[in-house]
Amino acid sequence: MSTDKYADEIESVLIDADVIRDRIAEMGAMIGERYRDSEQEVVLVAVLKGAAIFVSDFARALSIPSELEFMAVSSYGSSTSSSGVVRILKDLDRDIADRDVIIVEDIIDSGLTLSWLMRNLRTRNPRSLEIVTLLRKPDAVKADLDILEIGFDIPNEFVVGYGLDFSERYRDLPYIGRLHPRMYS
Numbered sequence: 352m353s354t355d356k357y358a359d360e361i362e363s364v365l366i367d368a369d370v371i372r373d374r375i376a377e378m379g380a381m382i383g384e385r386y387r388d389s390e391q392e393v394v395l396v397a398v399l400k401g402a403a404i405f406v407s408d409f410a411r412a413l414s415i416p417s418e419l420e421f422m423a424v425s426s427y428g429s430s431t432s433s434s435g436v437v438r439i440l441k442d443l444d445r446d447i448a449d450r451d452v453i454i455v456e457d458i459i460d461s462g463l464t465l466s467w468l469m470r471n472l473r474t475r476n477p478r479s480l481e482i483v484t485l486l487r488k489p490d491a492v493k494a495d496l497d498i499l500e501i502g503f504d505i506p507n508e509f510v511v512g513y514g515l516d517f518s519e520r521y522r523d524l525p526y527i528g529r530l531h532p533r534m535y536s
């Protein structure tokens with residue numbers, strides 16, 4: 352990792368930037384194929400802020416046209432574990448009734464954010480509703496979720512970078528890394 356502005360604060364790299372890029376290219380081709388015959392553009396609902404980086408690369412890797420929508424919910428605040436209490440900070444700008452919708456997430460940790468969001472978006476009667484996530488922690492997931500595509504399964508450790516933060520820092524790292532333990536204290 353050559354240009355690493357957070358070098359002193361990151362203990363180790365978990366997923367390199369070029370590995371992320373290659374996997375997103377694969378996901379974009381595969382998911383594009385699945386929606387190839389959709390009558391209307393698929394609607395990508397990115398969950399702010401974490402998914403902002405992923406969705407911008409994923410939308411460009413997707414082999415079909417898409418529309419971008421953003422929703423901001425918060426369950427973590429500045430802590431490192433989910434409270435399960437989800438608040439809508441920003442809702443969708445458009446109606447998703449009868450549309451093919453893909454929720455785009457950076458990470459499924461406990462899964463509580465997404466299970467809440469799935470229930471919420473289902474009430475708006477989309478034609479279809481799927482989940483694509485860059486990361487999942489299989490050992491942490493508490494909610495039963497059907498996921499269309501997962502970029503990487505990762506160990507049950509707190510990670511940062513590529514959209515993921517610790518107290519709003521590190522979202523701008525191009526890779527996924529483990530934070531140095533001294534940064535928590």
Ligand SMILES: O=P(O)(O)OC[C@H]1O[C@H](OP(=O)(O)OP(=O)(O)O)[C@H](O)[C@@H]1O
Pocket residue numbers: 398399400401402424425426427428433456457458459460461462463464465515516
């Ligand atoms: O599966 P869960 O345990 O619910 O955790 C995953 C969610 O937590 C993080 O968001 P956060 O609430 O930290 O907001 P942020 O995206 O603005 O960082 C992450 O971006 C996911 O949305």
Ligand code: HPA
Pocket residue numbers: 427458460508509510511515516517
């Ligand atoms: O491991 C994580 N890192 C950063 N944000 C998160 N939100 C849920 N899990 C994580």
Ligand SMILES: [Mg+2]
Pocket residue numbers: 401427515516
């Ligand atoms: Mg966060």
